[in-house]
Amino acid sequence: MIGVVGGGIAGLAAAHRLQAAGYDVRVFEASEQVGGLARVYETTGDPIETFYHHLSASEETIVDLIEELGLGGDLEWRYKTDAYYVDGVVHPMEKIWEIVAYPHLSFYDKFRLGMLVKGIDVRGGIPKFDTYDDITDFEDVPVREFLLEHTTRHVYESFWEPLLDAKFGSRTEDVSAAWLLGRVKFRGERDLLRGEQLGYLDGGFGKLLDALLEDVGEDAITTGARVTDLATSGGSVESLTVERRVGADGSAAEGVDTATETHEVDGVVVAAMPNVLEELTGYPCDVDFQGTVCSVWSMEESLTDTYWLNIKDEAPFGVFIEHTNFVPPERYGGEHLYYTASYIQDPGEELWGLSDAAVEARWQEGIAGLFPQFDPDSVNWVKTARNPRTAPVYERGYLDMVVPYNLGEAVAEGVYYAGMASMAQYPERSLNGGIEAGYACADLITGERSVDAVQTF
Ligand SMILES: Cc1cc2nc3c(=O)[nH]c(=O)nc-3n(C[C@H](O)[C@H](O)[C@H](O)COP(=O)(O)OP(=O)(O)OC[C@H]3O[C@@H](n4cnc5c(N)ncnc54)[C@H](O)[C@@H]3O)c2cc1C
Known part of the structure; x- marks a missing residue:
């Protein structure tokens, strides 16, 4: 049996893929509900995500999964509307004429901002089209320094700085230019007249979680089950220990008591935050x-x-x-x-x-x-x-801190990691990245893909 620690999108995706390859899988989720950060609230109509969620056009793996689960007809691509609130006024900033009309940047500022977003380096007056191709070249460059050099001081101070401050606050100085360039590439193509879709x-992304739950099967998923330990023997993972909330009659019900169970495993995918990985295996992760x-x-x-x-x-x-x-x-x-x-x-x-x-x-x-x-x-x-x-926090040197999918050498044979600190969650964490991380671990277990094939950026 392959044990999956965590029933967020990454754990459910790993379980889905492993089951499709014929593996016996069991997902253990600490809370009473699957979904992790993608959980929903009820409204008088459709459920709504607890934390705001949408997809970018560049994300393909989640679209494939949605189709595979028979939800393709529910996927909608809608034009978004972005605006900037400055001096008490909401300035729309999505369509080309809205950007042209924005009064707080000069024409030259908008030109420099637009060129950077289009991936064209116009420093020195001669356009270069390949400067930003390999974003890892900018891993060690502070985002502030980069933006001051590649746009203008005014663009930085009146456009980027408030956005970076809202996103990274006191950590802005640590963030790498590679993150920013990755984010720009991550976004889909923008129609000049209508903006970005x-x-x-x-029905919300809860529908995807429900479809995964049904696909993996409720029997293969235990909620209210926190994995507290992984045991290894002879350099391989052997079992995992689970603390379950159980009812007075011993059945899994109202959390009145806890029971400890040990499950023998052939492999484990830790699909939770890296602090959970560290608690279970001692593997340290430096990502903040x-x-x-x-x-x-x-x-x-x-x-x-x-x-x-x-x-x-x-x-x-x-x-x-x-x-x-x-x-x-x-x-x-x-x-x-x-x-x-x-x-x-x-x-x-x-x-x-x-x-x-x-x-x-x-x-x-x-x-x-x-x-x-x-x-x-x-x-x-x-x-x-x-x-x-x-x-x-996508700080400088982040790529060196990424946790590998296969922890066979670092921890024990049969231990895999699919979570926020995985390569697939760079340069932005997303549902798509979670699914890709889960698939990467599943494919390494089944032999469908090699380490080199999954660990690339
Ligand atoms: C504010 C915000 C906005 C976002 N916006 C978007 C967006 O617009 N688009 C998008 O695609 N994504 C977005 N995301 C990101 C997306 O939600 C995450 O990338 C994704 O849900 C992460 O999934 P995961 O399975 O890796 O982790 P999680 O969702 O954190 O799941 C991990 C699960 O593991 C469980 N667990 C932890 N410890 C244990 C243990 N010891 N034993 C058993 N279970 C355990 C947890 O309870 C949890 O359910 C956003 C996230 C946030 C917070």
Whole structure:
């Protein structure tokens, strides 16, 4: 049997692929629900992701999986709307004429910004088209230094700096230019007149989780089951220990007690954060993580025409997303759904220490400050989620810290890792990256692919 630690998208994808190759697989998920960071809340209509999710056009593996699971007809590609909130005004920034009309950058600034986004190096006046081809050349270059050299100071200060600050806060200085270039490439092609399309599943990504759950089979997935130890013998993994919440009658039910079980295994895929890998195997991972506090708001009314609002002005959250400007409110029984979120670089940050109610009160004031028309009585409900590890800090030298899929040499034969610190989650963590990491481990176990074939960037 192959044991999978973690029932997030990476663990479920690994299980799906292994089962398809005829392997006996069992997934152990610590919480009561599968899905990890892609879990959902209920609304009066379709469920909504706890943390905002969409797909970029460059992501193909998840599209293949969606089709394989019979959900191809539910995949929708919708034009997004981006805007920048500056000096109390929402400036749309998606279509070419909106960018041309944006008043806070000069024509030359926009030219330099546009060239960088198109991957054309215009330093020195002679365009070069291959400077950014190999992003690993920029692994050791600080993103700030890079942007000052490859765009202009004004582009940096009035465009990039607020975005980087919202994403990386106090860690911005550590982030590599390779991350930025990777992000630019990661995004799909942009239609000059209509902007960029993003993918979403009709019914939400919970539908993909449900389809995977059904495909893998509930019998092969145990929730409320935390893996606490991996035992090895003669240099190979031998068994895993699971702590399960069980009911008074000994059945897996209401968590009134815990029971410890040991399962013999032929292999293990650790599909959780690298701190879990370290706890189970001692394998150290130097990747730093940021956390996220994220609220979903249901309101009676719309506040903007924009899906994704970046904010340059003072605001208590880093990003404001009106989800129902991307997916129509009719899907949610007419509710208008929003996300407010902040990334946490350090658990000592004040926001991290606040209760959900205090975060929501502070953020509600922030919404009122940005949108004078906001009526607090229009809020139907608000729910807040937080997680201390939601994205790696893509700092300089990051690629040296990536955890290999096959830990046969480093830990023991039969131990594999598919998670946020895997190569497939660079330069941006995503559902697609999680699936690719899970597939990579499965393919190494089945022999479908070699280490060289899966570990490449
Ligand atoms: C704010 C935010 C925005 C995002 N936006 C997008 C987006 O727009 N598009 C996109 O594609 N992706 C997005 N993502 C990323 C995406 O959600 C993740 O890349 C993906 O869900 C990671 O999946 P995973 O399986 O690797 O990890 P996780 O989802 O973290 O799953 C790991 C699972 O392991 C379980 N576990 C941990 N320890 C143990 C143990 N000892 N025993 C058993 N189980 C254990 C956990 O409970 C968890 O369920 C976003 C994420 C966040 C937080």
